[in-house]
Amino acid sequence: MTKTVWNIDTAHSEVGFSVRHMMISKAKGAFNNFDAVIEADVEDLTNSKIEFTIDASSIDTRQKDRDDHLRSGDFFDVENYPKITFIATDIKKKSDSRYDVTGDLTVRGTTKPVTVDVVFEGQSKDPMSGNEVAGFSGETKINRKEFGLTWNAPVETGGVLVGEDVKIQFEIEAHKQA
Numbered sequence: 789m790t791k792t793v794w795n796i797d798t799a800h801s802e803v804g805f806s807v808r809h810m811m812i813s814k815a816k817g818a819f820n821n822f823d824a825v826i827e828a829d830v831e832d833l834t835n836s837k838i839e840f841t842i843d844a845s846s847i848d849t850r851q852k853d854r855d856d857h858l859r860s861g862d863f864f865d866v867e868n869y870p871k872i873t874f875i876a877t878d879i880k881k882k883s884d885s886r887y888d889v890t891g892d893l894t895v896r897g898t899t900k901p902v903t904v905d906v907v908f909e910g911q912s913k914d915p916m917s918g919n920e921v922a923g924f925s926g927e928t929k930i931n932r933k934e935f936g937l938t939w940n941a942p943v944e945t946g947g948v949l950v951g952e953d954v955k956i957q958f959e960i961e962a963h964k965q966a
Contacts, residue, residue: 794826794962803958808951817849830922838876862939869896895935904928920964927957
């Protein structure tokens with residue numbers, strides 16, 4: 789099969805994250821605005837072109853003050869670095885539906901290689917439009933300090949307010965471009 793272009797259905801997709809909070813729980817959030825260029829043969833993703841872009845200002849942790857702080861220079865500095873990007877550089881098939889997708893992740897002007905565990909969830913026809921639809925999920929873990937997200941504060945019981953490791957998860961529904 790040949791590569792085709794797939795468009796993200798943002799109403800049926802999400803990009804989320806979680807990070808340790810006060811050393812005792814996890815703070816979770818999402819980015820509400822994102823898009824991607826996906827050129828793929830969904831039967832074999834190894835030769836795909838994947839370029840993912842996230843609007844950093846669309847961060848949403850369901851707490852306005854925290855979101856504003858995350859947008860500030862202490863964290864994402866969205867005025868100077870409005871986009872977070874991931875560009876795939878290598879894709880290895882691990883099983884019928886699992887892939888290691890390695891690429892360049894750029895956050896706050898810092899680019900580092902990251903490998904994402906991606907699962908091809910399947911393909912179907914949308915009964916409303918008749919269009920081909922494919923599903924993907926995935927996750928990875930990064931150390932936020934490696935991307936210049938170094939702000940922190942001590943907590944009185946020991947430790948810090950924000951953990952270093954950030955787990956990133958996504959669910960993507962993509963529609964085959966006509």
